[in-house]
Amino acid sequence: MLVSIIALAVSVGLNLLLVPIYGAIGASIATGCAYIAFFLARTYFSMKIWKGFSVKRHLITTSFLFVGATLNILIHSVWLITLINLVLMGGIILIYIPTMLTAYRAFREKRHQTASQEKGMEI
Numbered sequence: 001m002l003v004s005i006i007a008l009a010v011s012v013g014l015n016l017l018l019v020p021i022y023g024a025i026g027a028s029i030a031t032g033c034a035y036i037a038f039f040l041a042r043t044y045f046s047m048k049i050w051k052g053f054s055v056k057r058h059l060i061t062t063s064f065l066f067v068g069a070t071l072n073i074l075i076h077s078v079w080l081i082t083l084i085n086l087v088l089m090g091g092i093i094l095i096y097i098p099t100m101l102t103a104y105r106a107f108r109e110k111r112h113q114t115a116s117q118e119k120g121m122e123i
């Protein structure tokens with residue numbers, strides 16, 4: 001409940017501040033910031049209950065996406081913003097390559113075990 005109240009406070013506060021000045025862009029900034037506040041608050045309280053999980057990759061990814069969204073609002077050159085978006089997307093992919101490789105190895109190992117079990121049943 002507290003997490004939702006925090007996100008609501010961020011949303012209402014930023015909407016009151018940004019919408020009169022920036023209109024729809026201000027509303028989108030407020031909404032994005034409210035989602036980030038929700039994520040951070042939920043993560044904080046979850047980490048107090050469940051120990052031992054890392055959110056470093058998620059925080060870096062969220063930061064990359066926030067920077068990308070901000071630059072998309074500010075930069076009006078199509079080729080430059082496309083280049084920036086590609087660099088940010090490449091950075092996010094690089095961050096998650098170890099996770100993807102671990103998941104792929106686990107999938108391969110499980111598939112190999114299943115195939116071995118099926119061969120054992122045929123004998």
